[in-house]
Amino acid sequence: MRLALIALLTIGFIGCSNSEKPVAQIEKADGHKHGGPIAVEKVFAGKYPINIVCTTGMVADLARNIGGDKVKVKQLMGAGVDPHLYKASPGDVNLLSGADAIFYSGLHLEGKMADLFVRMARKKPTFAVTEYIPEGSVLDNKEAAFDPHLWFDVSLWREAGGVVRDALKAYDPSNAGVYQSRAEAYQAELAKLHEYAKVQIGTIPKQQRVMVTAHDAFRYFGRSYDIEVKAIQGISTESEAGVKEVNALVDFLVERRIKAVFVESSVSDKNVKALLEGCKARGHTVVIGGELFSDAMGKEGTPEGTYIGMVRYNVDTVVKALK
Numbered sequence: 583m584r585l586a587l588i589a590l591l592t593i594g595f596i597g598c599s600n601s602e603k604p605v606a607q608i609e610k611a612d613g614h615k616h617g618g619p620i621a622v623e624k625v626f627a628g629k630y631p632i633n634i635v636c637t638t639g640m641v642a643d644l645a646r647n648i649g650g651d652k653v654k655v656k657q658l659m660g661a662g663v664d665p666h667l668y669k670a671s672p673g674d675v676n677l678l679s680g681a682d683a684i685f686y687s688g689l690h691l692e693g694k695m696a697d698l699f700v701r702m703a704r705k706k707p708t709f710a711v712t713e714y715i716p717e718g719s720v721l722d723n724k725e726a727a728f729d730p731h732l733w734f735d736v737s738l739w740r741e742a743g744g745v746v747r748d749a750l751k752a753y754d755p756s757n758a759g760v761y762q763s764r765a766e767a768y769q770a771e772l773a774k775l776h777e778y779a780k781v782q783i784g785t786i787p788k789q790q791r792v793m794v795t796a797h798d799a800f801r802y803f804g805r806s807y808d809i810e811v812k813a814i815q816g817i818s819t820e821s822e823a824g825v826k827e828v829n830a831l832v833d834f835l836v837e838r839r840i841k842a843v844f845v846e847s848s849v850s851d852k853n854v855k856a857l858l859e860g861c862k863a864r865g866h867t868v869v870i871g872g873e874l875f876s877d878a879m880g881k882e883g884t885p886e887g888t889y890i891g892m893v894r895y896n897v898d899t900v901v902k903a904l905k
Contacts, residue, residue, distance in 0.1 A: 626754050635681040637692050638665055639879035640733045641711055643889040647768040648746045661881045662847055669694050678702050688712040689730035709749050711742040721801055734803035736776040740769050775890055779897045783807040786904045794843040796854050799876040814853040832860035842871030842903040871903025
């Protein structure tokens with residue numbers, strides 16, 4: 583079932599009829615890149631900027647940084663929007679239909695749009711930026727075949743930029759050198775960001791290094807930066823937390839004497855408030871340590887409206903609350 587689902591969500595179109603010949607293909611159709619270049623038919627007409635549509639802010643940030651002035655990027659989901667629950671509107675379909683290329687996160691993050699991506703990929707370059715992430719680096723979960731929140735390990739998201747780079751190089755080969763150099767520069771910035779996060783989280787005493795959040799979006803963050811992560815809801819916000827889960831976390835917070843928990847910009851805070859009330863009833867005061875950006879970045883025009891700014895903000899908020 584897992585392989586079948588991954589094959590559906592990843593755009594590899596083997597066996598299409600001539601009338602449905604895809605514009606873009608990935609060599610493998612099993613959800614992860616295993617070598618071989620991205621193949622894009624030479625359909626670029628030489629008219630700039632290249633019109634790119636992305637789903638989330640994190641994906642759009644990759645496209646803007648790597649494409650530079652050669653591209654014009656539009657994103658479907660703005661600040662505070664939950665991609666797990668997002669359904670494409672007629673206006674979104676029109677934007678996607680008019681795009682020269684489409685990039686989305688993948689690994690079922692935008693699960694309600696999966697069929698739409700399949701249809702679009704028959705007409706134009708359509709890629710999940712998680713194509714290049716090695717299979718062994720993707721976390722599994724009991725409620726889903728995979729955890730899509732890869733951007734919280736900056737070293738993995740750095741690799742996701744390779745999909746945008748290679749797709750643009752194949753689509754617009756006359757500017758391949760531009761896309762290559764811009765990707766290298768941006769990926770170097772992300773390497774520095776990765777080290778920043780490691781150093782800063784490492785300043786929190788080990789006993790206090792625990793993040794409790796609204797939903798399970800930070801497992802990659804926990805693995806990469808050595809911080810214990812607990813969540814009320816599961817990976818997808820479609821799942822509902824029950825009394826049992828809330829009570830178990832109350833027990834954990836009281837036992838470990840954790841002093842702060844975190845709300846998220848794209849998820850309701852009602853369950854987090856229930857944790858605070860439960861701890862108070864047990865004689866242990868817990869405060870909200872801040873609002874983290876999880877499935878959506880901040881507002882456009884703010885530092886948190888960029889990927890680097892969002893990650894730095896989250897890191898700094900966690901460190902300030904837990905030290």
